[in-house]
Amino acid sequence: MLINYQTGTFFDEMIQSNGQPKNHYQWFYQLVEEFSEQELKEKHETAQLNFLRQGITFTVYNHTGGTERTMPFDFVPIIIPEEQWNKVEKGIKQRMEALNLFLEDIYHDQEIVEAGIIPRDLIENNPYYYHKQVGGVKIPLNNHIFLAGVDLIRDEHGDYRVLEDNLRNPSGMSYVFQNRYVMRQVYPELFYQHSIESLEHQLSELHNAVTSHVPLNADPDKKPTAVLLTPGMYNSAYYDHVFLAQQMGIELVEGRDLIVKDDVVYMKTIRGLKRVDIIYRRIDDDFLDPEAFRPDSALGVAGLLSAYKKGNVSILNGIGNGVADDKAMYVYVPEMIRFYLDEEPILPNVETYFLSDPEKLDYVLDHLDELVVKNVGASGGYDMLIGPQSTEEERVEFRRKIIEKPSQYIAQPTIKLSRAPAYQDGRFYPCHVDLRVFVMNGRYTNVLPGGLSRVALKEGSLVVNSSQGGGGKDTWILTEGGQSNA
Amino acid sequence: MLSRLADSLYWMSRNIERAENNSRVLSGHLIHMVEVSDEGIADRDWGEILEICASKADYDQLYNRIDREAIIQYLMMSPLNINSSMNCMLYARENAKATRDIIPDDLWEVLNHFHLSQKDWQELPNTRQHTQEYLKEVIKTSMTAQGVIESTMSRGIPYTFIKVGKWLERAEKTARVLNVVCEKNRREAPHKTSNYYYWLKALHFLNGYDGYIKEHPPSMESKHVLNFMIKESTFPRSIRYCIDHVSDAIQNLESGKVSHYSEDLFQMLELVKEEIEQTSIEQMDMEELMKFLDHFQDRCQTVSRMFSETYYLIEPVHVR
DSSP, rough: OOTTOOTTTTSSSSSSTOBBBBBGGHHHHHHHSSSOHHHHHHHHHHHHHHHHHOOOOEEEEEEEEEEEEEEOOEEEEEEEEEEHHHHHHHHHHHHHHHHHHHHHHHHTTTTHHTTTTSSHHHHHHHTTOHHHHHHHHHOOOGOOOOOEEEEEEEEETEEEEEEEEEOOOOOOOHHHHHHHHHHHHOGGGGGGOOBBOTTHHHHHHHHHHTTTTTOOOTTTSSSSOEEEEOOTTTSTTHHHHHHHHHHTTTTEEEEGGHHHHTTTEEEEETTTEEEEEEEOSOOHHHHOOOOTTTTTTTSSSSHHHHHTTTOOOOSSSSSHHHHHHSSTGGGGGEEEEEEOOOOOSSSSSSSOTTTSSSSHHHHHHHTTTTEEEETTTOOOSSEEEGGGGOOHHHHEEEHHHHHHOGGGEEEEEEEOEEEEEEEEEEEEEEEEEEEEEEEEESEEEEEEEOOOEEEEEEOOOOOOOOOGTTEEEEEEEEEGGTTTTT | OHHHHHHHHHHHHHHHHHHHHHHHHHHHHHHHHGGGGOOOHHHHHHHHHHHHHHHHHHHHHHOOSSOHHHHHHHHTTTTTTSSSHHHHHHHHHHHHHHTTTSSSSHHHHHHHHHHHHHHHHHHHOOOOHHHHHHHHHHHHHHHHHHHHHHHHSOHHHHHHHHHHHHHHHHHHHHHHHHHHHHHHHTTTTTTHHHHHHHHHHHHHHOHHHHHHHHTTTOOOOHHHHHHHHHSSSSTTTHHHHHHHHHHHHHHHHHOOOOOOTTTHHHHHHHHHHHHHHHOOGGEEEEEHHHHHHHHHHHHHHHHHHHHHHHOOSOOOOOOO
16 A cells, blocks of 8 residues: 655654554554555545535635635545543643633733733734723623634644644534545445444534523523524635534524614514524624624624623624634743643643744744744735745745734744645655644533544645645544554 | 525526526427528527527627527527526526525535536537537436425425425416417418427427327317416416415415415415416417416516515615
């Protein structure tokens, strides 16, 4: 299967440096060995077509308009032994707890600022800090983060590190389920004799998490009505919205389906207006309500914020979460864990330099070819410089941008992202991977076992984002110890 | 159910039905046209096809003369014609995409499959054979979609909106086709043979030949054909069948009760049913029949509008 496969200086998920598969991949390796080249090719094609046929696509926008594309799927799964996963899960829960306490704190008493741990400027100058709109508002369960998608990477030693927290509108959960579904359809052989954590109950977990956020003034005798608010079918993550709404059995609504009357939110149905209690929104804060945020937003609902503040409707994720997951605040998450929980972080960050610090700025400008530079406000792999892979012109361009507005950028050492084999175009080759772990918080916290493994299918590329040629893999958490005959 | 979704289902269904009907008309005409040799008649025939499948006025604005290849393209794949088969299928898919969380996955896949193959069709050379294959594909897609709807959807609200859309679209198209043929008949009445041929063609356009011939073998009387396509209560493409079913479906939706908001709609449907009932085709001349068919098409639009208003499918005008 893996002739000429080189692990190089990277940590490989599957293969040891001597070319042999790791213990927890042994049985997978043996099963794949039994496929003929022809079978591998056919299965690969069947899998890709499956996504297209079902219309599991995202929309990419460029100068010529939008095109629907599928996320390429790679069948070599990321397999994680139970023990290792348990540690990840613990680390993520710890991080969520601290981040949620942080959000509750900075929209109320701001103890962490008073204690001098996070500079006041950093919070107040943050464009996603909506104190004016939601400061002091009491929300159900005091929970700001209903769903997070935490991006993890593994460094050259195989240690997991958190790269991003994604506390606003993390997308991609539908892919986790579809990847598994397609895997089971196309590669049933792989599932016969092994125990893998099932995803079956995860959507009811998600539904429970949604409906546990009952607003203060909801009718206690009725089951709350929850909806998923989407920007519409032209949004790049529309499939994600469709899938989640469908699977949870809640209505998928657009802004124009909702109306606020006397601070109560209703949806427009064929039988007239129906009260809405909980909104799982997939619209960014500044588009939610033209009266409170951007007046030009046509996606949102006028008066929504006021209904929220009165306790007549819950909005998930909470408004104003962006202050906690931006690339600058990220640096302080370990401090938050120490401050609020009095614990040491279980999952470390990636080392990060603030460019507003003149000393660091000089260092970074001198080492642009070794570092990764990111815009603190951007996501999706945009406005980012990967030093070792950049051209001279790109570095000149970034130097100019950084000097112009240093506080807008952070820099990180180029981590040797772990790699795993990918099978494309009839051969196996190593590709960089990361892992987005989905965390649901309601009355309790539930971490979806596994998550979305994203893979940079372009050889040598470090960018895993689907908008830039990244693909997806299934992620298996082994149960029963996960040894070769598990 | 959200009004927006109900509206999308209604239009998804109308567009599927429209694509199928228009494709059948064009396909049928391409087959039968072979038998017409007179240039003048051929041009007039094409004008009628445009009148049935789209709007001749819209076509005339874009092209300055009747050109066979231009019309075929216009009806089949032109992005400029909102009623081209391609556009109808595109709208149907967009509507299905907006309602993916309530329609069966299989229905979405059927429409999506057509969409994915659309590009390949566009790249094929423009031959008669490809045209026919494409039109057949549209018809088959529509039929498969209906099969999925019938075999998998619960007989609830979403199903009702889909069916009402289909029946209204179908009833209106049946009236349109008959109208055009009546007009032709009136003009060319003396020739008995061409008469036969026109009604045969009408039945083919409306997919009613098989059903008709079982009832009336092997004659082709205009009054029989008209009776069959207007008043036959058991044939699923007749005007009466469609209107009866719209009426029953809405009765079901309202559990048999007439409320203040649905009163107008119920009254209108009763009126339309009565008008069909009381029309005596045997005693009408072509002129009167055309008037009736015209009037019925207006009624269809009124019913469609009232239906939309009753269920808030149309955004009410905001008064402040």
